Amino acid sequence: MIQIQNLRKSFGHRAVVQDLSFNAPDGAITGLLGANGAGKSTTLRMICGVLTPDSGSIQIGRLGALLDHAGIYSRLTVRENLTYFGELQGIPRKQLDDRVDEVISTLGLDSIAGTRTVGFSQGERMKTALGRAILHSPQNLLLDEPTNGLDVPTIRSLRELLRRLRDLGQCILFSSHVLDEVRALCDKVVVISNGRLVAEGSPADLCSQTGTSSLEEAFVALTC
Amino acid sequence: MLNQSIVVARKEITDSLRDIRAVISSFFYAIMGPLVVGLVSISTHGSASEANVLVGMMAVFTLVAAFVGGMNIAMDTVAGERERRSLLPLLLNPIRRVDLMIGKWLAVSLFAAAGLAINLLGFAVVLRGSGMHLAGNWPHLLRVLALGMLPLPLLAASLQLLISTVCRAVKEAQTYLSLIVFLPMSLGMFLVFFPASAREWCRVLPLAGQQLQLESAIKGSEIPLLQTLVLGCLTVALAFVILRVAGNRLQRDEIIYGN
Numbered sequence: 001m002i003q004i005q006n007l008r009k010s011f012g013h014r015a016v017v018q019d020l021s022f023n024a025p026d027g028a029i030t031g032l033l034g035a036n037g038a039g040k041s042t043t044l045r046m047i048c049g050v051l052t053p054d055s056g057s058i059q060i061g062r063l064g065a066l067l068d069h070a071g072i073y074s075r076l077t078v079r080e081n082l083t084y085f086g087e088l089q090g091i092p093r094k095q096l097d098d099r100v101d102e103v104i105s106t107l108g109l110d111s112i113a114g115t116r117t118v119g120f121s122q123g124e125r126m127k128t129a130l131g132r133a134i135l136h137s138p139q140n141l142l143l144d145e146p147t148n149g150l151d152v153p154t155i156r157s158l159r160e161l162l163r164r165l166r167d168l169g170q171c172i173l174f175s176s177h178v179l180d181e182v183r184a185l186c187d188k189v190v191v192i193s194n195g196r197l198v199a200e201g202s203p204a205d206l207c208s209q210t211g212t213s214s215l216e217e218a219f220v221a222l223t224c
Numbered sequence: 225m226l227n228q229s230i231v232v233a234r235k236e237i238t239d240s241l242r243d244i245r246a247v248i249s250s251f252f253y254a255i256m257g258p259l260v261v262g263l264v265s266i267s268t269h270g271s272a273s274e275a276n277v278l279v280g281m282m283a284v285f286t287l288v289a290a291f292v293g294g295m296n297i298a299m300d301t302v303a304g305e306r307e308r309r310s311l312l313p314l315l316l317n318p319i320r321r322v323d324l325m326i327g328k329w330l331a332v333s334l335f336a337a338a339g340l341a342i343n344l345l346g347f348a349v350v351l352r353g354s355g356m357h358l359a360g361n362w363p364h365l366l367r368v369l370a371l372g373m374l375p376l377p378l379l380a381a382s383l384q385l386l387i388s389t390v391c392r393a394v395k396e397a398q399t400y401l402s403l404i405v406f407l408p409m410s411l412g413m414f415l416v417f418f419p420a421s422a423r424e425w426c427r428v429l430p431l432a433g434q435q436l437q438l439e440s441a442i443k444g445s446e447i448p449l450l451q452t453l454v455l456g457c458l459t460v461a462l463a464f465v466i467l468r469v470a471g472n473r474l475q476r477d478e479i480i481y482g483n
Contacts, residue, residue, distance in 0.1 A: 050316060069309035074308075
């Protein structure tokens, strides 16, 4: 469960997030939807704790996150990348190796687990980064535009993984501006524009609120 | 926590040792001094007056070696992480940013100390081979090396990490870190050519102190233990202060956005 109340953040004179409040419940995939520059990434970064909000509160439990870039270490192998983060997360050494193996097999990375990640494809890098995010079995998972640059089979396996995690009761919050993605995956959608909340509800709710037949039209009606 | 800092340091060391090109370039920087002094010593045929200048040069190169050994890893470990966007995921872990910085500092310090050690070994070989006649107060020299010189890589690592946190990319860090190498070099050269300018208090001043004490010990002078101790403590203290400032810089929003 992620609870956000009256969140504000400015960079200089530019207010990026303004009085934003919403919840992302457990056992659901919540999509944070907004145009470019709407404040999605800044919101996610505040939830992760890497940026400090100017005001407002964020309540969140154990967290895993995959933010805009994979940012994995090219001179380390997949296994070493995961192990490093597992150690920093405080997973006891005895359990860590087993857990790393488990995540590698969940993501289908077995064949490249011992390979240094230099020269990896975008999909392989993203999967490694995703493995790093779910390694410590976080209750809350944050993903910032996770399907950017991925091919169709990888996107499908990512969707399946997210649904599986949701069915296990985890809270998943992901940002996107790809409406098909949101419609295919999200139980709940939070729409923001200029750093403010403009609508909240299921994709169907948003369509009925705006009197439109597709999520795309609903999004345009809400944000433009 | 120190445990987490050690995890970070271990990863940084493994990662940097695999960057073979960077390791090779650091190695050449470290043996540059012995090579130059070795070549010059051949031309001077061991004359006493020129040996004095050579000793000064050796001390300068040794100071420089402490700065170049960790230069590549220092720029890669913060500015490089920022550039490759791996700093953000790293900061998501439950680790205090100051502990993260301490881990990186330990790794950079180790590389800097290795550069220093290789340089000193190189000089030992050159001295044996060249037949230069140095008075050499060896017990005092060892004391200066252990208590006065060993803290220098710690200071170099702090300073380089601080600069690396200010820079957004490796290239930018490279520019400034190369300039930083001129600090011991120019100060050292100044003291070699204008030895009269060295006041007594300079002998406990980080950088200048190392240069002066090292040079005196090689020439055979006695160095008071207290003087070396004060120099070592001041150097370590300065290293900690700068490390703290570098750690604080990691707290800023700009480190995420790179402005």
